[in-house]
Amino acid sequence: MRQSQLFTKTRREIPADEESRNAQLLIRAGFVHKEMAGVYTFLPLGLRVLDNIAQVVREEMNELGAQEIRLTTLQDKELWDKTGRWSDVVIDDWFKTKLANQTEVGLGLTHEEPLTNLLSQYVNSYKDLPLLIYQIQSKFRNELRAKSGLLRGREFLMKDLYSFARNQKEHDQVYNQVAKAYDKIFKRLGLGDRTYRTFASGGSFAKFSDEFQTLTEAGEDTIYLDYDKKVAVNKEVYTDEVLKELGLKRDQLNEVKAAEVGNIFSLGTKYSKPLGLNFVDDNGHEQNVIMGCYGIGISRLMGVIAECFADDKGLVWPAVVAPFNVHLVRLGDSPAVVKAAEELYTILTKNGGGVLYDDRDESAGTKFADADLIGIPYRLVISDKTLESKKYELKSRTGRDAVLLNKDELLKKLA
């Protein structure tokens, strides 16, 4: 893409109404626009990052054999009444509204009810199970206070996977497979070495749930982490009793701030029972389906990645999520430079990975500062100077120095 045609622009100054580093940088660099508190529009660069994150998650879900669907945003009150979760006492962050005929509806904040109800129409026999079904879509939660930029919004993009098993043993297997897939996802996103499986409160059908917590000062959770065992305990269940049960010692644990990027739950029959999701087993007896749910905050991950990797010059995107692989920067506008840059742009565009071509008539300093702020993994400079040396100047966003490469070396490196 040509940067001259990108409708967004970078800003030199930080927005006055953002405190969090992720939102400040993402707004300055033109990735997101704040619509209102906790509600962000994703601009061309930001949408590319968001899609890239979702794609990694999608690939690992598909690898598990999960099937993707899209559920509705509008929620049927009657369905939620059956599980008792329409109540504002039980769930205090609903967005509720009304149809023209005064029927109450809600905006989906999670989707156990509609999916469980949906499946009751298709699942009859033990032969129909197990099933893994997921969705990636916007969810709405009426948070009392939105904060931390993309980390806690009122409207956000989330992946939720739901599992449906015949019995507890089968459920446990699925649960562990999903946990492994989660490790793989966070590793692919570059967060592997700072994301820890964390014991957290489990709800009504399991003693614990597992959170995936990424270490960052911007996080809202406090966890107690054993670096050697790579296990952590959320502050909410940090008691002597729990530590004993988990075989953890208080003096081995470090109190750290973290952001919850994933959370997996065993649900038992909490939803299948009231909503009538049953199957007939091989003995001809009707049974409730055993369920689990597995969330990953896609837009939150974008904020967490921004927080984790940014430096004092701007954003730093891991290659898998970067909006483009290469930032081609043209310095000066001599005919030879323009010609060389255009040629290279054409070649790199076909090369895959994506290239952002800074073809603007701006000073070198402005272009470099913008490139650093936007945070694309490689910066490739074309100037009179590089043409003289007949080489291409490539610098990684995180590296100190640029290297000069000939064309073959360059294309090989960027392939």
Add this chain to the structure above:
RNA sequence: CGGGGUGUGGCGCAGUUGGCUAGCGCGCCGCGUUUGGGACGCGGAGGUCGGAGGUUCGAGUCCUCUCACCCCGACCA
């Protein structure tokens, strides 16, 4: 939802005890000079001062109500 703070061109800000055509920086437009780390000169455009009501000869400034945003706390099924 409790406490604290902020709303002034697109962005960041200043604006004195109420006073005359509301300023500054960035950005934007035009012309020229520049071009390897946010260049420079000259000339321009752009503002219902968050909104409503009130006090006053006169309100960005004072009063009342209201909306939005930020921070701390509580909350986060």
